[in-house]
Amino acid sequence: MALTGKSAVVTGAAMGIGKALSELLLENGAKVALLDVNDSAGQSLMESLNQQHGAGSALFLKCDVESEEQLKAAFQKTVETFGGIDILCNNAGIMNEGTWEKTVSINLMGVIRATYIALEYMNKLNGGKGGVIVMTASMAGLGPFITCPVYTATKSGVVGFTRAMAGASEVSGYGIRFNALCPAFVQTDLIANASANLGPFSHLAEVAGQIKEKLGVISVSEVAEGLMELVTDETKNGEALMILTKGKTYMQFPSLSK
Numbered sequence: 001m002a003l004t005g006k007s008a009v010v011t012g013a014a015m016g017i018g019k020a021l022s023e024l025l026l027e028n029g030a031k032v033a034l035l036d037v038n039d040s041a042g043q044s045l046m047e048s049l050n051q052q053h054g055a056g057s058a059l060f061l062k063c064d065v066e067s068e069e070q071l072k073a074a075f076q077k078t079v080e081t082f083g084g085i086d087i088l089c090n091n092a093g094i095m096n097e098g099t100w101e102k103t104v105s106i107n108l109m110g111v112i113r114a115t116y117i118a119l120e121y122m123n124k125l126n127g128g129k130g131g132v133i134v135m136t137a138s139m140a141g142l143g144p145f146i147t148c149p150v151y152t153a154t155k156s157g158v159v160g161f162t163r164a165m166a167g168a169s170e171v172s173g174y175g176i177r178f179n180a181l182c183p184a185f186v187q188t189d190l191i192a193n194a195s196a197n198l199g200p201f202s203h204l205a206e207v208a209g210q211i212k213e214k215l216g217v218i219s220v221s222e223v224a225e226g227l228m229e230l231v232t233d234e235t236k237n238g239e240a241l242m243i244l245t246k247g248k249t250y251m252q253f254p255s256l257s258k
């Protein structure tokens with residue numbers, strides 16, 4: 001799938017991994033709607049991206065993935081501006097074991113909310129053109145990150161939702177591929193503040209640091225390269241791509257349906 005002329009929506013786009021995903025999509029010719037709760041970072045990113053890639057190539061929309069109403073308005077504005085949606089990156093996420101309900105609401109419910117709204121525009125059965133939806137899950141979605149049980153639960157849920165939606169789409173004829181990025185630790189603001197957010201597991205902060213030391217820390221651009229592979233390779237559907245310092249691996253899962 002070539003990206004020239006395609007339209008993408010990225011949630012949590014103002015900083016960190018979402019910013020890198022948005023930059024690489026634009027470099028490859030897509031137009032990008034940047035959805036984020038952070039108004040000032042989102043506005044300034046849009047201005048700088050439009051200077052680099054041409055006026056109107058990036059559109060910032062203030063949007064909280066916890067709000068169905070804000071998501072609906074943002075998707076509608078994207079379609080009005082860019083003429084449709086071909087790619088959705090469900091990237092917004094937090095790690096906070098203290099405010100665990102919010103972690104579930106953003107990381108798992110936010111992904112489901114945005115996906116179902118995107119289907120209204122992308123699903124070929126509704127008159128859409130199809131496309132691809134990629135979630136930023138985590139390696140925590142493949143095996144337990146023992147210092148962050150709720151974060152682990154949300155990311156495991158995202159991997160399961162992605163794989164089940166991929167099968168449902170294939171069997172139903174939605175024309176949409178669903179894949180998940182599963183990076184280990186990535187150098188962003190999120191990991192800098194991590195040990196303050198362990199809630200009832202704050203006594204395990206040192207263990208979290210040890211796991212991080214063992215796995216190493218990758219760059220946001222390595223995650224963005226994984227996204228490009230999952231978006232452009234039309235054979236990829238229902239994949240969970242693990243990204244570590246030592247490279248990328250497609251996960252193998254037991255098959256329940258074939």
Ligand SMILES: NC(=O)C1=CN([C@@H]2O[C@H](COP(=O)(O)OP(=O)(O)OC[C@H]3O[C@@H](n4cnc5c(N)ncnc54)[C@H](O)[C@@H]3O)[C@@H](O)[C@H]2O)C=CC1
Pocket residue numbers: 011012013014015016017018035036037038063064065066091092093094095106136137138139182183184185186187188189190191
């Ligand atoms: N940093 C890491 O080590 C890893 C991060 N991830 C996942 O990558 C994703 C992005 O994380 P980072 O870039 O590290 O975080 P970050 O904190 O650097 O950026 C997250 C962005 O999401 C936005 N955001 C937060 N809540 C939101 C909401 N309710 N609605 C809309 N936007 C919201 C923030 O304003 C921010 O711009 C998350 O889903 C995270 O779980 C996965 C594996 C590793």
Ligand SMILES: CCCCCC(=O)/C=C/[C@H]1[C@H](O)CC(=O)[C@@H]1CCCCCCC(=O)O
Pocket residue numbers: 094095137138139140144145183184185186190191193194195197205206208209210211212
């Ligand atoms: C084994 C599982 C790897 C999980 C990678 C992952 O998803 C990382 C997530 C970060 C997240 O998005 C926000 C965070 O706070 C997580 C990192 C936690 C790092 C703790 C490091 C503590 C320390 O440096 O001392």
